[in-house]
Amino acid sequence: MCRWLAYSGTPLLLDTILYRPAHSLIDQSLHSKLGVETTNGDGFGVGWYTEEDTGGPAILREIGPAWSNRNLREIADHVRSPLFFAHIRATTGTAVQQTNCHPFRYGRWMFMHNGAIADFHLVRRDLVLLIDPALFPYIEGTTDSEVMFFLALTFGLEEDPPGAVARMAGAVEGAGRGHGVEFPLQMTLAISDGERLWAFRYSSGRASRSLFYSTRVDTLRRLHPDMSFLQEVSDETRLIVSEPLGDLPGAWNAVPESTYGVVHAGADELHAFAPTAA
Structure with a gap:
């Protein structure tokens, strides 16, 4: 399967998160500790928003491994963003091609996934037929992940993200069990x-x-007052990761099973998650 990270907070060079940590996402592309596969070399992608309103995120996706890509190394030293996604891929069966690399984009929305729809070849037709016909032309690849994204868009992602993802999950489970x-x-x-x-x-x-x-961040500053990085970022800076980027004591917390979280201005939130009927 895959590894990913999402960053939100003080604008940073991508390099700060992608390359510098001891167990960075680039390191995980070769030496994942918690993934199904140790190596995640079937492509990668980075998507980022700028502080200017450009109408949506920029996306870079490549089919080669992240650890040796000179273009990724180049932009990481020059692109600064307050919110970005990064994903390294280990395919679960679909082709290694650029359109199958994450993150996926539609308008202002960005989506990435680790996991799989079991026996996707059995349920793919059922699920694709549920997608809004107006959205169907925007599907570029062949992955279960992109189908999940467009199902969520069909079920109201732009108005109610948690509800749309719950309905998407319900549709996938219904099709699978059928x-x-x-x-x-x-x-x-x-x-x-x-x-x-x-x-x-x-x-x-x-x-x-x-x-x-x-x-x-304010808690981490008290725990580690000598870390300069923590002095440079806002209290609302957050990272969500497939696996910790290092072993700094107190820095990482497991997301509970069947849970979703929201990172936004003010207090962040954690809520129980369960699929619902589409």
């Missing part, structure tokens, strides 16, 4: 509109892939 699949869905996913960030951890078998969120 084909005799015991545990149809495995997902940790991130969604953003450029202002807020939602992250979900759920699986039909209640054995979801790992997901962590960073401790509040």
Whole structure:
């Protein structure tokens, strides 16, 4: 499967998060500790919003491994963003091609996923037929992840992200069980509109892939007053990651099973998550 991170907070060079940590996402592309696969080399992607309103995020996606990509290394030293996604891919069966790399984009929305729809080849037709015909032309690749994104858009993502993801998950589970699949869905996913960030951890078998969120910056400053990085970022700076970027004591907290979180101005939130009927 895959590894990903989502950052929201004080504008930073991408390099600060992608390369500098001891167990950065680039390190995870070769040496994942908590993923199904140790190596995640079937492509990568980065998506970022700028402080100027450009109408949506920029996306860079490539089919090669992240650890040796000179273009990623180049932009990481020059692109600064207050909200960005990064994803390294280990395919679960679909082709290694640029349009299958995450994150995916529609308008202002950005989406990335780790996990799988079990026996996707059995349920793909059923799920694709549920997608709004007006949205269908915007599907570029062949992954279950992109189908999940466009199902969520169909079910009202732009108005109610948690509700839309719950209806998407319900549709996937309904289709899977209609084909005799015991545990149809495995997902940790991130969604953003450029202002807020939602992250979900759920699986039909209640054995979801790992997901962590960073401790509040003001708490970390008290724990580690000598860390200069913590003095440079705002109290509202947050990271959500498939696996911790280092072993700083007190820095990382596991997202509970069947939970989603919202990162936005003011107090962040954690809520129980469960699929609902589409």
